[in-house]
Amino acid sequence: MEIPKAYDPKLAEERHYARWEAQGCFAPEINRDPAAPVYSIVIPPPNVTGSLHMGHALQHTIMDVLARYHRMRGHRTLWLPGTDHAGISTQIQVEKLLKKEGTSRHELGRDKFLERVWEWKERYGGEILSQMRREGASVDWSRHRFTLDEGLSRAVREFFVRMYEKGWIYRGEGLINWCPKDQTALSDLEVDKVTKKDGQLFYLQYPVKGSDRRVTVATTRPETMLGDTAVAVSPKDARYADLVGRTLVLPVVGREIPVVADHFVDPEFGTGAVKVTPAHDPNDYQMGRRHDLPQVKVIDQHARMTVEAGREFAGLDRYEARALVVEKFEALGLLERVAEYEFSISQCGRCATVIEPLLSVQWFLKQAALGQKPLELMREQRAPHFVPETPYEKVYTNWLEGLHDWTLSRQLWWGHRIPAWYDEAGNVYVARTEEDARRQAGTDDLTQDEDVLDTWFSSALWPISTLGWPDETDDLKTFYPTSVLVTARDIIFLWVARMMMTGVEFTGERAFDDVYITGTIFDRHGQRMSKTKANGVDPLVVFEKYGVDATRIVLASIGTTDTRWNDTQVESYRNFANKIWNAARFCLLNSEGAQVGKGFAGEPKTWALHDRWIMSRLQKATRDTTQSIEAYDFHAAVQTIYHFFWDDFCDWYIELSKADVAAPDASPARDAARSRALTVLEQALRLLHPFMPFITEELWLRLPGVGTDQLHAAYKHAEPTVMLAAFPQPREELIDERAEGEIQSLVELVSRVRNIRAEMGVRPGEAVRLLVSAPDAALRAVFESGAQQIARLVRASEVAVGDSISAPKASARAVLAGGAEVAVPLEGLIDFAQERERLGKEREKLGKEAEKIEAQLANPNFVGRAPAEKVAELRQRSEDIAQRTRMLAETLEALAD
RNA sequence: GCUCGCUUAGCUCAGUGGUAGAGCACACGCUUCACACGCGUGGGGUCGUAGGUUCAAGUCCUACAGCGAGCACCA
Numbered sequence A: 001m002e003i004p005k006a007y008d009p010k011l012a013e014e015r016h017y018a019r020w021e022a023q024g025c026f027a028p029e030i031n032r033d034p035a036a037p038v039y040s041i042v043i044p045p046p047n048v049t050g051s052l053h054m055g056h057a058l059q060h061t062i063m064d065v066l067a068r069y070h071r072m073r074g075h076r077t078l079w080l081p082g083t084d085h086a087g088i089s090t091q092i093q094v095e096k097l098l099k100k101e102g103t104s105r106h107e108l109g110r111d112k113f114l115e116r117v118w119e120w121k122e123r124y125g126g127e128i129l130s131q132m133r134r135e136g137a138s139v140d141w142s143r144h145r146f147t148l149d150e151g152l153s154r155a156v157r158e159f160f161v162r163m164y165e166k167g168w169i170y171r172g173e174g175l176i177n178w179c180p181k182d183q184t185a186l187s188d189l190e191v192d193k194v195t196k197k198d199g200q201l202f203y204l205q206y207p208v209k210g211s212d213r214r215v216t217v218a219t220t221r222p223e224t225m226l227g228d229t230a231v232a233v234s235p236k237d238a239r240y241a242d243l244v245g246r247t248l249v250l251p252v253v254g255r256e257i258p259v260v261a262d263h264f265v266d267p268e269f270g271t272g273a274v275k276v277t278p279a280h281d282p283n284d285y286q287m288g289r290r291h292d293l294p295q296v297k298v299i300d301q302h303a304r305m306t307v308e309a310g311r312e313f314a315g316l317d318r319y320e321a322r323a324l325v326v327e328k329f330e331a332l333g334l335l336e337r338v339a340e341y342e343f344s345i346s347q348c349g350r351c352a353t354v355i356e357p358l359l360s361v362q363w364f365l366k367q368a369a370l371g372q373k374p375l376e377l378m379r380e381q382r383a384p385h386f387v388p389e390t391p392y393e394k395v396y397t398n399w400l401e402g403l404h405d406w407t408l409s410r411q412l413w414w415g416h417r418i419p420a421w422y423d424e425a426g427n428v429y430v431a432r433t434e435e436d437a438r439r440q441a442g443t444d445d446l447t448q449d450e451d452v453l454d455t456w457f458s459s460a461l462w463p464i465s466t467l468g469w470p471d472e473t474d475d476l477k478t479f480y481p482t483s484v485l486v487t488a489r490d491i492i493f494l495w496v497a498r499m500m501m502t503g504v505e506f507t508g509e510r511a512f513d514d515v516y517i518t519g520t521i522f523d524r525h526g527q528r529m530s531k532t533k534a535n536g537v538d539p540l541v542v543f544e545k546y547g548v549d550a551t552r553i554v555l556a557s558i559g560t561t562d563t564r565w566n567d568t569q570v571e572s573y574r575n576f577a578n579k580i581w582n583a584a585r586f587c588l589l590n591s592e593g594a595q596v597g598k599g600f601a602g603e604p605k606t607w608a609l610h611d612r613w614i615m616s617r618l619q620k621a622t623r624d625t626t627q628s629i630e631a632y633d634f635h636a637a638v639q640t641i642y643h644f645f646w647d648d649f650c651d652w653y654i655e656l657s658k659a660d661v662a663a664p665d666a667s668p669a670r671d672a673a674r675s676r677a678l679t680v681l682e683q684a685l686r687l688l689h690p691f692m693p694f695i696t697e698e699l700w701l702r703l704p705g706v707g708t709d710q711l712h713a714a715y716k717h718a719e720p721t722v723m724l725a726a727f728p729q730p731r732e733e734l735i736d737e738r739a740e741g742e743i744q745s746l747v748e749l750v751s752r753v754r755n756i757r758a759e760m761g762v763r764p765g766e767a768v769r770l771l772v773s774a775p776d777a778a779l780r781a782v783f784e785s786g787a788q789q790i791a792r793l794v795r796a797s798e799v800a801v802g803d804s805i806s807a808p809k810a811s812a813r814a815v816l817a818g819g820a821e822v823a824v825p826l827e828g829l830i831d832f833a834q835e836r837e838r839l840g841k842e843r844e845k846l847g848k849e850a851e852k853i854e855a856q857l858a859n860p861n862f863v864g865r866a867p868a869e870k871v872a873e874l875r876q877r878s879e880d881i882a883q884r885t886r887m888l889a890e891t892l893e894a895l896a897d
Numbered sequence B: 001g002c003u004c005g006c007u008u009a010g011c012u013c014a015g016u017g018g019u020a021g022a023g024c025a026c027a028c029g030c031u032u033c034a035c036a037c038g039c040g041u042g043g044g045g046u047c048g049u050a051g052g053u054u055c056a057a058g059u060c061c062u063a064c065a066g067c068g069a070g071c072a073c074c075a
Helices: A009-015 A017-022 A054-072 A087-100 A110-124 A127-135 A150-166 A222-227 A282-291 A318-332 A372-381 A389-401 A434-441 A455-459 A474-479 A489-507 A539-546 A548-558 A567-589 A609-630 A634-661 A668-688 A693-700 A737-760 A777-785 A787-794 A832-858 A860-865 A868-896
Strands: A038-042 A076-080 A169-179 A184-186 A191-196 A200-207 A214-219 A230-233 A247-249 A256-261 A273-276 A335-340 A343-348 A356-365 A385-387 A420-422 A428-430 A482-487 A512-517 A768-773 A796-802 A811-815 A821-825
Touching: A009 A017, A009 A548, A009 A693, A038 A054, A038 A474, A054 A076, A054 A127, A054 A482, A054 A539, A054 A548, A054 A609, A076 A474, A087 A110, A127 A539, A127 A548, A150 A169, A150 A428, A150 A455, A150 A489, A200 A222, A200 A247, A200 A318, A214 A222, A214 A273, A222 A318, A230 A282, A256 A282, A273 A282, A282 A356, A318 A335, A372 A389, A372 A489, A385 A389, A389 A489, A389 A512, A420 A434, A428 A434, A455 A489, A482 A489, A489 A512, A539 A548, A539 A567, A548 A567, A548 A634, A548 A693, A567 A634, A567 A668, A567 A693, A609 A634, A609 A668, A609 A737, A634 A668, A634 A737, A634 A787, A668 A693, A737 A768, A737 A777, A737 A787, A737 A811, A737 A821, A737 A832, A768 A787, A777 A787, A777 A796, A787 A796, A811 A832, A811 A868, A832 A860, A832 A868
Parallel strands: A038 A076, A230 A256, A385 A512, A482 A512, A768 A796
Antiparallel strands: A038 A482, A169 A184, A169 A356, A191 A343, A200 A214, A200 A335, A230 A273, A247 A256, A420 A428, A768 A821, A811 A821
């Protein structure tokens, strides 16, 4: 068998995915156990406009690790993929295209435009899906869903109608966030608050009618004064008490406006008097309603001044109008002052245009009503369980406690059209279909609402709509509630909370048991990766450079941590993949006569010490990995497997077993040793598979003896693949603490001798003699029977073991645990002064530690109050140190002669 | 303004009240028959600062500093 020395990830990456998919490994139907527990995940549907970024790769890796792990556990596993139509983004994308062609959506008309968007979606919307295949994502493609699919659209209409019938969805006038560039309303969550550091606060004076008095108000938006219909002061403010109820004359405009008292006004802030513009400010809107103030709209949808703003202002841009207003006030002597002021402005989350609060008629959802059940679920059952719990459980709960109405309608064409129809008289009919609406209206002469729904409206239904709701499908019954939701923190409100709302509302059950919030990946300098900064690291480039598996295991390891990306991490796991490759290469080059599975044969008591040891280590690694994955602690899981594989298996086990495994002549003992190595390797590949699917499959298939036997019982009918192998279960009976202790002694001996060789400058090729002593017979037996292994590992010509040492004075020595000692005769090489110094340093180290321990043991409070077990442990250590110190002292004394 | 998080080796990060860790980087030595994407050895930390609780604090509490995030209707 030809096996290259270096692992080439591309080979495996190209070879296995299509086969897995073709054999149906990703679909839950592969599981033939009717009693199998169910495990399900729905993917956060990426935008059709999107291409894969590191955040996706992180989320997908976590989901794939979970899916593959549970599948190997024999669970009926579904990971459902899909994409989101992404209303605004997609529409903007296509509109840009049209602009290049010299046309526009308005020129095309609604139907033609939508045709173009669908065309675009078919052509480019699949990019992210093919990128997911590259990642190795084990999603069930047969269940792929798109938010505009007929089934999902039906769910959207059902949701809308039911909420309307409950009175939770309504149409009405409200002050909404308007993006003057995208020409649509936006919900509060689609607006970003951005700090404006170089802002200005203008102090404007309004004359009191029939008096010389002036009231000063402060504003960051002077142009809105054209729409002022009152000035408000605090009811508790003595300074203005006599003014309440009096009239002001609005400068420039000349309108007479009242002074009202409202509790909203903070007398401590600014001048204590606030201009009130009900049509253009959320707070003023509320105050306007409380005091029944007129609403004067002075800014339009394009952020230009209206006719109502006055002839001089009409048609001006809002910023031009601002300058002009300020100029006029100055001319009138009514501009008191302009102060530098830091405040925050609202920007469109998509195009960063400054939002204009506008009065308009839109559809709204009373989220507070829908949020009650999720809130109860959290309070009573603490569900869903957030990972990490802090801070997300609280963030989620706090948001649910303060819900505002959700502006649902968008003035776009791409999306789910609002299922509301109007007759000629303007009466509205909300229905699941146009036929229904006609029946309700008693006429065919209806016009459908022009607007579409917020993209997140359909996303809110994702876990149930993808599984077939509102129908009671088998999928819905089987896979809902889903097991876990994996996503980034920025959509906890936009998406996570809302899925919980609809899920609980329509099924009575939570949408998912757990919510796993991934960390954020920053660039090397700690900056958020973004398109505009062009500092993003492209996952595909990293895949290309280091391999998919290496990238995945790094991402899994990152998990919930915010981290700065650095390639060196991936490089080190690329090296790990190569290490796995070469360990397997060694096993395979020495596999004649051996078979996977036979490694467990025979009574463990009869196995070689190093075999008992590696099997024990394997069980612990298996146990710890399982526990870590179950606890979503992927970092710990990766560390466990990494160190088991590299340190235990490669550095020690392969070296300790080499003489047996690579013996020149065939024998049952050699077969057994080879089988053992192969079996441990095979088990390790299974542990690694969820993290590194490609290399594990590539190697696993090459192992002699793998087949149906290794598959989980639920998959016995399937073609052999490590993907469907049973995830290892720890076998407690193979945990052997004694063997672990003995190998630890052996490892210590080898390490100390290697240290002596390096420090004393023994040439690498030169063999040394070892004189080993151990007072304990059992320990002596370990060294005696391991003499050949020790000799091989330290390049010794001889390893003499006895109950005491009589070594030449010209020897380097080391004291070991359990009172053991080793001497390496180094005639001619040893410099006595140097050796004395080396040993002296060690004695000093021991001395310091002894001092600390003695102090603690001398403390009656410690001995009295600490657990007896801790005290005993410390006494044991103290004795061990004392013994070593004594032995070192003797050695030093002997050297001094 | 409120809430929360982070601060551990040169870098990126683990760390469960009981002997401070990993990978990379660094230094020295190695063509040792799986692997130089490797092997062996070594150096490197007042765990942000100051208090407190405790027999014992990187770990728990308080304050402060720096960095970051989220929320909020302060004109």
